[in-house]
Amino acid sequence: MATDAPTKRERTLARLIETGLELFERQGYDETTVAQIARTAGVTEMTFFRHFPSKESLLLDDPYDPLLVAAIGRQPIDLPPFLRAVRGIREAWRAVPDPDQPMIRRRVRIAATTPSLRGATWRSTGNTEHAIVGRLVADGASDHDARIAASAVLAALVAGLFAWAEDETAGLATSIERALDVVDVECVVHEADAAEPAEARDA
Amino acid sequence: MATDAPTKRERTLARLIETGLELFERQGYDETTVAQIARTAGVTEMTFFRHFPSKESLLLDDPYDPLLVAAIGRQPIDLPPFLRAVRGIREAWRAVPDPDQPMIRRRVRIAATTPSLRGATWRSTGNTEHAIVGRLVADGASDHDARIAASAVLAALVAGLFAWAEDETAGLATSIERALDVVDVECVVHEADAAEPAEARDA
């Protein structure tokens, strides 16, 4: 894999990420300069941009796309695209390995508490969105519907991640699931008027 | 109102908007410099920033929030928050005045075709999102649910606007409605059987 003998590039990159996160946490994202991160990590500003295309990208490089897409593909094909996406994401995030969670939390928390990063977070979902659209279309959805479904689901997911990051006591899987419930309305409402629609909410 | 005797500030602002849009359309957003817009409009770069807080904001200042919020408030209170938001927005956009549409289209089209603006577009919905959350919470939804519902709806709306901007033949209200149908899954799935909900798909 990559666990033996980290090459020089990898070591510099790890150092940049670590110092970057630390500085962001200590003094805020906007108040932290790329030059400062670089200097603290013992390199040049130029070197920073050789490892990351932008300041933002230090925070939000996520490699989970393939799992999402696969899980969506596994949902019943006769479901509306939006619900397939919702449930696929639900299933995929259930499987996120525990050890990754602290690091994810650090990153998400910074993004969630930095207004100027809200937009960036959204843009960074571009790749994921594209992947989801591809899957949905391949399974028969129209391009139009797929794009809207993907956007909406990812928005719910991101909002759920933000909520999770702010709540120390919450587990990742549970938080995501609660978020997707808000949007996965079908069964709640009509699968019989039995059982009051949206009760038993939080405090 | 404001239709009589446009003050100097208003005239400069109108000139900046017009030249800005023109330049964006002719040579692209990223290729257009704030200095160039200002110069073409006969003012200084500094003056530009006295009228807009950022380059982006020339494109995406929209004043429709209050109508949205009001329409959402009008939805049945026993509906899940997400569906209230979806249907409120549907209702509100039905009422957008025709004369505004060409200008909206110009703006949305530029945003839709400029990758670097995707994030900005999303961030610009921040105010709207906040307003929607406020309405939903005031009507009894939890903060958590309201935030997720608002994010998801707005994502669907923006995706719908993008689709509309790219399709010359589509009407605004219809496009929005088709977009919200993707996400307003309840009736499609269960209310079904009665009157096909979202027919007349694209080519």
Next chain:
DNA sequence: CCCCGAATGTTAGTGACTAACATTCTGGCA
């Protein structure tokens, strides 16, 4: 007509990011 404040201009600076070119360092191969 004059004057106060709004609108604009000027200058100077910061920070993210890029391009072109020079230097050092590393890892694999002879």
Next chain:
DNA sequence: TGCCAGAATGTTAGTCACTAACATTCGGGG
């Protein structure tokens, strides 16, 4: 082991969005 190609880094100089502080002009109401 020693050497060398190429990777990794440094240097310099520049562009563009955006801000701050201060000077100037212009417009409309008294």
